[in-house]
Amino acid sequence: MFNNIGKKIKGFVTFLCILGFILVGLAAIGGIIGGIIVMVRGGILAGVLTIFGAIVGAALGALFVWLGCFVFYGYGELIDKTADIAKNTELTAQKVTKLEYEMENRK
Numbered sequence: 001m002f003n004n005i006g007k008k009i010k011g012f013v014t015f016l017c018i019l020g021f022i023l024v025g026l027a028a029i030g031g032i033i034g035g036i037i038v039m040v041r042g043g044i045l046a047g048v049l050t051i052f053g054a055i056v057g058a059a060l061g062a063l064f065v066w067l068g069c070f071v072f073y074g075y076g077e078l079i080d081k082t083a084d085i086a087k088n089t090e091l092t093a094q095k096v097t098k099l100e101y102e103m104e105n106r107k
Contacts, residue, residue, distance in 0.1 A: 005076075005079060006076045006077065006078075006079035006080030006081075006082075006083060007076070007080065008076075009072065009073075009075060009076030009079065010073055010076035010077065010080070013069050013072045013073045013076060014069075014073070016069065016072075017065060017066065017069040020061075020062075020065035020068075020069075021062055021065060021066075024058050024061035024062050024065060025058065025062075027054070027057070027058065027061065028054045028055065028057065028058030028061075030054075031050060031051070031053065031054025031055075031057065031058075032051050032054050032055070034050055034054070035047045035048065035049075035050030035051035035052075035053075035054060036051070038050055039051075
């Protein structure tokens, strides 16, 4: 479950970002449809403002979803890189130990 956790975090954040974009898009579509309905019922100004608000809200919502995912994706990347560093450090320590053993046995 906790093996390769950095990649799992990054995958989950990618999923959440896409889901956020979809939900923001659906909300924008709902706002635009609501604005059209208001316009059909006679409130032209209110309908136009509703449509404008839906578009601006969608743009800002998508931007905030995207920026919000940076932090968590970066955390997953940090975990990945830390695991790589730990693995490389362990391999280097094993090589140094092997070289030290070989040097001692040559004497």
